[in-house]
Amino acid sequence: MKATTGAPAEGANRPSEGGDPSPRPLSVVHLCTPARVGGLERVVQGLAVWTARAGHQVTVMAVSGPGADLGEFLAPLERAQVPVVRVESSGRRYLAERRVVQKHLRRMRPDVLHTHGYRCDLLHGGPARRLGIATVSTLHGSSRMGGLSHLFEWLQERALARFDGVVAVSEPLRQSLLTKGVRADRVHLIPNGWVPPERYLDREEARRELKLPQDRLIIGWIGRLIPIKGCDVFLEALTRLGPNAPPWHGIVVGDGPERAALEEQARHLGIEDRVTFAGSVPEAARIARALDLFVLSSRSEGTPMTILEIMGAGVPVVATAVGGVPEVVAAPRGGWVVPPEEPEELAEVIEEVLADRQKRGLRGGAGQERTNRVYGPVPWVQLHINLYGTLIPFSTSRSETTPITSPDDT
Incomplete structure (x- = not known):
């Protein structure tokens, strides 16, 4: 399959656009702090559902305040039977949150931890690496202006420099990462894809x-x-x-x-x-x-x-x-x-x-x-699977993976 998820700039680092290079199914954990469903949350939903559809083991770990209503975020994951681990964390209890997430990662031992958002980048990439888990983060863009935003972004940039792979969803974000000191071989340009709703209302x-x-x-x-x-x-x-x-x-x-x-x-x-x-x-x-x-x-x-x-x-x-x-x-x-x-x-x-x-x-x-x-879910998700496959060793047969299919193909 040829994946065409937007035209990369000259010199842009892109995962292989062929089929899945991994010779065995992957185990991937997506970690985020979902709010009301916006772009970041829809990226996590789409990647999780379609990576699982390709035959890989996917879990979503959602960090939220006690009693937070995550129904809208969780609904498509539950329909697709993607396992979800909820971690309750309030305010600035960062160390307690880190211990709980680390405990789950130690138990699950995924091949890849894929984080989304500055909090997850800052708190959880380091412990995952120490457990021998490959780390990937997606830089979705900034949603903060003024106040402490510059501090958060500076801390996030320092954290991203230590990740095994960083996905930039646009060429300007890729260039920004390079100018901030993230190694070029770790930055991968994968513009967002989209997953159609189950039905458009007329x-x-x-x-x-x-x-x-x-x-x-x-x-x-x-x-x-x-x-x-x-x-x-x-x-x-x-x-x-x-x-x-x-x-x-x-x-x-x-x-x-x-x-x-x-x-x-x-x-x-x-x-x-x-x-x-x-x-x-x-x-x-x-x-x-x-x-x-x-x-x-x-x-x-x-x-x-x-x-x-x-x-x-x-x-x-x-x-x-x-x-x-x-x-x-x-x-x-x-x-x-x-x-x-x-x-x-x-x-x-x-x-x-x-x-x-x-x-x-x-x-x-x-x-x-x-x-x-150009932006359909199949090429978009395949590029991520290929990226994961470059970061970890494999030993079993390629035949254990399943081609990604759309609902219309089944």
């Missing part, structure tokens, strides 16, 4: 679920409501749509600490009646076809899963040119890119797209075809 059904008007063009924004995601820029752009724009309605799907401030911004801008704040929507990709246009207005990104899910539904995209976004979105691939922090330019493109139904359809169709062909 346009009318999705709009009914979200309580959206059926007779308006719907402009959607999906993400965590934190400053780096730029929902404030999206709202500002909506206010600049001119009187000649077709009738429209905006929707913000997601939750987070900035929600109250953003709702107040909408009131201040006079668009509170034209924007729905839907809050968190379980498996939000299901409702993608409610939208006529999706807008990503982030200030920073890796390769956002939301973009892939939206384009996979055939919805055209206008997005800021940050991280790996231009490689995924740029015309004629399924959308348009604009500079970050430029609500005026964002509004101009939105208005142009809303006015041209044929262009929306062409870009949406092109994006859907390319997303399925």
Whole structure:
């Protein structure tokens, strides 16, 4: 199988793109601290489910506060019968958390520990290495701005330099790792892939679920409501749509600490009646076809899963040119890119797209075809399996592994 998960830059380190090089099934533990399901959590879900489907032994270890509701995160893992180990850890009880995780790793003895997020990188890579477990981390991109973010990122960079492999989900992140001192032979460019939802709701059904008007063009924004995601820029752009724009309605799907401030911004801008704040929507990709246009207005990104899910539904995209976004979105691939922090330019493109139904359809169709062909789960997961296989010794027969198949193949 040839895996094509985005075009690497010249000199980029990529795992082998052939079949699984490992001569026996692998044992892999994914370790994360899941919050409300966002891009990181969907990466863990997709990798775990599809790696298990390939015949490997996969466990997800989820660190969370006591009594945390992880139902949305756990649901697809449970449906796929992927084992989950929950570790309760509150506040800054770092040493206690480390001891519990280390105890589980000593018991399971996986071939690979794959961490996601700065906390897991900082606390658990070292103990795993001392147990002889190969360590891999995915750098998803930053979601922190201001405060202690620079300290966290500096500590994470030092920790990543000691991992056996680090996955960068975009070329800018790969370059950043290299400039921060992570060895080039340990950095692997694997842009995110996407896993289709079990079912997309059709346009009318999705709009009914979200309580959206059926007779308006719907402009959607999906993400965590934190400053780096730029929902404030999206709202500002909506206010600049001119009187000649077709009738429209905006929707913000997601939750987070900035929600109250953003709702107040909408009131201040006079668009509170034209924007729905839907809050968190379980498996939000299901409702993608409610939208006529999706807008990503982030200030920073890796390769956002939301973009892939939206384009996979055939919805055209206008997005800021940050991280790996231009490689995924740029015309004629399924959308348009604009500079970050430029609500005026964002509004101009939105208005142009809303006015041209044929262009929306062409870009949406092109994006859907390319997303399925280039960013599907099979090549994405195969690249990770191949990476794992380069990090550990093997001795048994290649025939014990199972080719990855999609549900349609079974």
